[in-house]
Amino acid sequence: MKGFDLTAILSNPEFSGMLLHGMWMTFVIAVGSWLLAMSLGILLLVVRLLPSRIADGAVAAYISYHRNVPTLVQLMLWYFGIASLLPDDLQAWLGDHNGESIFAIIALGLCQAAYFSEDLRSGLRSIAPGQAEAARALGHGYIGAMRFVLMPQALRNSMPALVNHTVSLFKNSSLAMAIGVVELTQAVRQVDNESFRTFETYLIASVAYLVCSLLIMGGGALLDQHMKAMGRAEP
């Protein structure tokens, strides 16, 4: 057993390069799937608010599927299953263009959209019904009432849940290693295999994950406070 030595990993250009590239891929997957999840989550919420039982049932089924099937299984279904149904040309193109990262972003984004949509919906439901009526009475149309009165409050109410789910989305990006994306967790395994410094490598990666998660939690708390203060300041 070698002595504890962080510099053996950090000052080795090959190893630190692999770890940095892993962090970059984790960042790309987390940000890509967050953007997909947030836009799709809002879209799902809008569809659910339509006065149609079919639309409501379809969104409910979407959310139920994504919340009751493990994320890893969803990733596998996309990467191994759905990919095999695509036309051969597209499969070949995806093979050349980092298909596994694209599928990871799609699978994680679609999965998290269900959670984001539910967060926003419960934020919207916790607003007193008088708010919508008052906004309409003041002459706002449906869109105007949503945009200026209801959504700002809904967003404020759902901030804590959205931040929590953003952290879990960031952590879930590590699942992409199971379908062959060389993100931070996979990079750590490769560096470990080559350097034989298990403890140091895993320590560096765990600290990196922890710092990023804490930054998201802290940033979310700051944003939450700011929004609450804005809500109070408005007469």
Next chain:
Amino acid sequence: MIASAFEIVRDNWLLLLIGQYPNGPLGGIAATLILSVLGIVLAFPFSVVVALARLSRRAVFRVPATVLVYVVRGVPMLMIIFWVYFMFPLLLGASVPGFETMLCTLVLYEGAFLSEVVRAGIEALPAGQMDAARALGHSYPRAMWFVILPQALYNMLPSMLSQWVGTIKDTTLGYVINVPELTFAANQINNRLLTKPFEVFLILAIIYYVVCFSLTHAATVLERRIAKRRAGPVVLDPALAAAQ
């Protein structure tokens, strides 16, 4: 496509159900359920201890528990699996099978998350409960044990059921260290068939959906029933109730 999916289930139902048992380790749905039940049952006492430590006024208890909760909340479960996977054999001096590695990870991970639920449950009780128990002459541990925890844990039953669903979903990660459970069995089938990946993983998703959806539904029903019971019997006319 549907016909071939049925064919896969017909040919492999035993592997999906119990893995290679009795010729090999227990696997399939049986292993997933056993792993998740053991995980949540062992995580529960651990979570109560962590929650009480986090509520403690003494920094010796509070600080390590808080650090543990934040580390588990901030580091992906895969990372923790690998930590346990590498550190356990080093500490014990013997190799540890995948099932036990995964069980330890689940206890640590779910326990830390459950401790937040327990803590919220304790803090949600009115402060008067503790004050009253202390005024009646109970010591702090006795008040906790006989007055606070029974109420808090009863209110938490639905959350614990949802945590169990989360645990079932988390057992899939055992796949990366080759724990023989349901996801592993599906991958074995896929590797043998090679040509039907969509059907195999669709079957896998459906099985997980059926199991987790029923439990989520049970949690909702339980939640409604508990809310009703906590609200107490409906009294329409106070005068009539007094007369009875």
